[in-house]
Amino acid sequence: MKILVVGGGGREHTIIKKLKENKSVEEIFALPGNGGIAKDATCIPEIGATNIDAIVKFASENKIDYAVVAPDDPLVLGCVDALEAVGIPCFGPNKKAAIIEGSKVFSKDLMKKYGIPTAAYETFNDMNKALEYLETAPIPTVVKADGLALGKGVIIAETREAAKNAVISMMQDKQFGASGDNIVIEEFLTGPEVSVLSFTDGKTVVPMISSMDHKRAGDNDTGLNTGGMGTVAPNPYYTEEIAKECMEKIFIPTINAMNAEGRTFKGCLYFGLMLTPDGPKVIEYNCRFGDPETQVVLPLLESDLLTVMQAVTNETLSDTEVKFSSKNAACVIMASKGYPVSYEKGFEMTIPDEILPNVYVAGAKLSDGKLLTNGGRVLGVTAVADTLEDAIKASYAMVEKIHFDNAFYRHDIGAKALAANK
Numbered sequence: 001m002k003i004l005v006v007g008g009g010g011r012e013h014t015i016i017k018k019l020k021e022n023k024s025v026e027e028i029f030a031l032p033g034n035g036g037i038a039k040d041a042t043c044i045p046e047i048g049a050t051n052i053d054a055i056v057k058f059a060s061e062n063k064i065d066y067a068v069v070a071p072d073d074p075l076v077l078g079c080v081d082a083l084e085a086v087g088i089p090c091f092g093p094n095k096k097a098a099i100i101e102g103s104k105v106f107s108k109d110l111m112k113k114y115g116i117p118t119a120a121y122e123t124f125n126d127m128n129k130a131l132e133y134l135e136t137a138p139i140p141t142v143v144k145a146d147g148l149a150l151g152k153g154v155i156i157a158e159t160r161e162a163a164k165n166a167v168i169s170m171m172q173d174k175q176f177g178a179s180g181d182n183i184v185i186e187e188f189l190t191g192p193e194v195s196v197l198s199f200t201d202g203k204t205v206v207p208m209i210s211s212m213d214h215k216r217a218g219d220n221d222t223g224l225n226t227g228g229m230g231t232v233a234p235n236p237y238y239t240e241e242i243a244k245e246c247m248e249k250i251f252i253p254t255i256n257a258m259n260a261e262g263r264t265f266k267g268c269l270y271f272g273l274m275l276t277p278d279g280p281k282v283i284e285y286n287c288r289f290g291d292p293e294t295q296v297v298l299p300l301l302e303s304d305l306l307t308v309m310q311a312v313t314n315e316t317l318s319d320t321e322v323k324f325s326s327k328n329a330a331c332v333i334m335a336s337k338g339y340p341v342s343y344e345k346g347f348e349m350t351i352p353d354e355i356l357p358n359v360y361v362a363g364a365k366l367s368d369g370k371l372l373t374n375g376g377r378v379l380g381v382t383a384v385a386d387t388l389e390d391a392i393k394a395s396y397a398m399v400e401k402i403h404f405d406n407a408f409y410r411h412d413i414g415a416k417a418l419a420a421n422k
Contacts, residue, residue: 202266
């Protein structure tokens, strides 16, 4: 089989390594891929993940048997629809279903309509009305840009002034472009956060192992919000009892709600949850595998990924075994100093061969046979072990062996989870 994976980050590298385990896979193409992915797939750097026409043309000309569309942008733009229109089966939701991440206003209204637990909220398309509302809104509050914003369109405002500044930066200064034309202002929830990725074919939903993301750039959750500085799985706060409640009140109702709206969701649906004193609530939906959650969840998958993905496409998920290991996984992200604001690129990386299977490269390019840094988040290092403590230790031990100038990483990935376990 010839497989095409759209995207070029650490998530895509993880998916590609997992797909390679299937013996029927002869060749994997990554569009655009990156310098690190090039060890595991044929990268086509000149075709970007949002260049839908070029992706379809490449897939048709190269007789691709199956495509995995991994990032949010091409999904929201209708990449799956375009590939399926030329007869190429895909993993990923179509454009109508991907709106669940593409518009926060849509997803909040969906939850309200179908009684799915989430934070109280108001939506605005007029800046002055939003500012007026903030005069009396409870503080702290959360301000969200409606559209996609690279995971950075959510601002937790601790003061009224910060909330107003967030609204102005989104709606007037267009910090996130058209994504800020509409905004959501919602109640600030408290409690442990949990990420649950799930496979769904629109009828059956199979949650994967839960995980805990670390969003802030610095140790002890200081600094700016990033795309994620590390993850551990499973999340100790996500008990069997809570999982059962989420299945009944959130997961199945969401699948049913999307079906009722004529937007059947097939692919990976990501539930960002907050375990509040009033029970689990949805913070956000993503229409794809999370990054870097994928880097701890897929290494724990014991079933064949391609088989599961094809079952999702063919709507036979209920007949397919999806089995996960009972072990623990930890992923530490190595980033470029200055991320997520500004950082230098082009530093040579050295990664010892013996740890390459555990390294998922996110931002790198090849130049004269050398692997150079080419992004804010550079790579993720994942270890799997019987205990979470051992997984964390093993991950950091591998991080120590990797070198590139201006590298930085958090030193406390998994510390909260270890404390919760105790």
